[in-house]
Amino acid sequence: MGILSLFFGWVPFIGWLFSVVVIACGIIAMYQVKKEHALGEVYAIMAIVFGIISLFLSLIVFGGILLLGSVEPAPAPAPPDYDYGNFTIQYDWVQDDSHLFMEDYFRETQWFEKNVDKLNQDWILPQNITVVFTECGVANAFYNSKDLTITMCYELADDIWYSFYQMMPDADRNVLLSSWLGAMDFIFYHELGHAFVDVFDLPITGREEDVADQLSVFIVSESWDAGEDSALAGAQYFYTHGGSSAFWDEHSLSEQRVYNIICWLFGRSPGRFAHLVPEFVPQERGVQCPGEWKQIDNAMTTLLDAHRKQLPE
Ligand SMILES: [Zn+2]
Numbered sequence: 627m628g629i630l631s632l633f634f635g636w637v638p639f640i641g642w643l644f645s646v647v648v649i650a651c652g653i654i655a656m657y658q659v660k661k662e663h664a665l666g667e668v669y670a671i672m673a674i675v676f677g678i679i680s681l682f683l684s685l686i687v688f689g690g691i692l693l694l695g696s697v698e699p700a701p702a703p704a705p706p707d708y709d710y711g712n713f714t715i716q717y718d719w720v721q722d723d724s725h726l727f728m729e730d731y732f733r734e735t736q737w738f739e740k741n742v743d744k745l746n747q748d749w750i751l752p753q754n755i756t757v758v759f760t761e762c763g764v765a766n767a768f769y770n771s772k773d774l775t776i777t778m779c780y781e782l783a784d785d786i787w788y789s790f791y792q793m794m795p796d797a798d799r800n801v802l803l804s805s806w807l808g809a810m811d812f813i814f815y816h817e818l819g820h821a822f823v824d825v826f827d828l829p830i831t832g833r834e835e836d837v838a839d840q841l842s843v844f845i846v847s848e849s850w851d852a853g854e855d856s857a858l859a860g861a862q863y864f865y866t867h868g869g870s871s872a873f874w875d876e877h878s879l880s881e882q883r884v885y886n887i888i889c890w891l892f893g894r895s896p897g898r899f900a901h902l903v904p905e906f907v908p909q910e911r912g913v914q915c916p917g918e919w920k921q922i923d924n925a926m927t928t929l930l931d932a933h934r935k936q937l938p939e
Contacts, residue, residue: 709935711751711825713742718760725761725780732759737807741814744849750933755821757814767813769820776817783810789866805859808852812860812887815842828929839883843890844926848938854891854898861887885911893919 715738717729732738742757755774762779769776783806790797790805819841823834830837842860846853864880864887888907892899893915903912931937 709750711753711755712746713751713755713757715739715742716756716758718758720761720780722761722780724784728780728783729759737810738814741811741849745818748849748935750935752825755825767817769817769824771824774821774825776814776821778810778814778817782813786810786813786863789863793862793866804855805862808856808859809863811846811853811856812842812863815846815856816860818842818845822930822933826930826933830929836886839886840890840922841926843887843894844922847891847894854895857887857891858899861891889915890919890922893917894923 717733720726720729738757738759753774755776757776757778759778759780762777762781764779765781765785766779767777767782786809787802787806790802790809794801816838819838820834822828822841823830823837828837843857846856850856861884865884867880885907888899888902889911892903892907892912896916903909903915907915
């Protein structure tokens with residue numbers, strides 16, 4: 627019985643039963659041998675003592691298992707308490723009729739309101755950022771870190787519209803419209819890239835302009851089903867401006883931006899954009915694109931995940 631208790635001593639219930647039986651046998655044996663053999667008494671006492679120890683040990687082990695089992699899983703991280711900011715849209719008063727027309731179109735379709743709603747759902751902003759639609763006197767878009775504004779100039783919207791119109795004069799109005807909105811989106815997300823680098827204090831190296839293009843492709847593509855098309859429209863717009871940017875400009879040359887964006891899109895979705903390699907992007911660059919995108923995707927995920935309200939599925 628003692629030997630059995632040695633094997634089963636650690637098993638809850640069975641072990642305890644054996645230990646109790648060993649103790650009982652020990653007590654009985656002690657009474658039995660008391661009159662006859664002094665040595666038998668020693669064995670009997672040992673059986674009782676070891677039986678008690680084994681019972682206690684197995685109770686302690688079982689108690690420990692129960693305690694561990696009942697330990698609650700670590701509580702989920704508390705929702706961030708520093709989501710102080712949101713993106714908001716501001717339409718400035720405009721003079722030009724075509725700009726007024728665009729403002730009406732944006733307001734009616736809620737095109738940018740939908741963009742910022744999605745951003746507000748997805749990102750933890752430490753401060754408010756205002757997206758301003760205004761007349762600037764020049765075709766431009768820019769982020770200002772002093773007053774936390776992204777300015778989208780109507781003159782740029784004009785330029786994008788006419789560039790696409792010149793590139794495909796016979797195109798259906800809806801085709802022009804979706805290219806125009808896509809390029810506007812890409813540029814908006816490029817400025818958002820600058821804003822993210824600033825408010826999230828992202829530790830980037832290399833040219834911020836290139837990082838802003840990478841961020842734009844990354845975020846616009848993951849945010850919307852048609853997001854990749856917006857990035858492509860952005861590339862097409864830069865293509866219409868080939869040869870126009872100076873070597874000293876902080877942006878990469880328009881042509882480089884075009885090839886970069888298309889390369890990253892191809893790297894992201896090789897099946898979807900296979901027709902652009904090698905027809906548009908030469909094979910020498912094309913073979914590198916999946917690896918290039920993987921690096922960008924990895925870097926963006928590392929830099930941005932801490933600023934998301936929820937990790938993307
Ligand atoms: Zn920029």
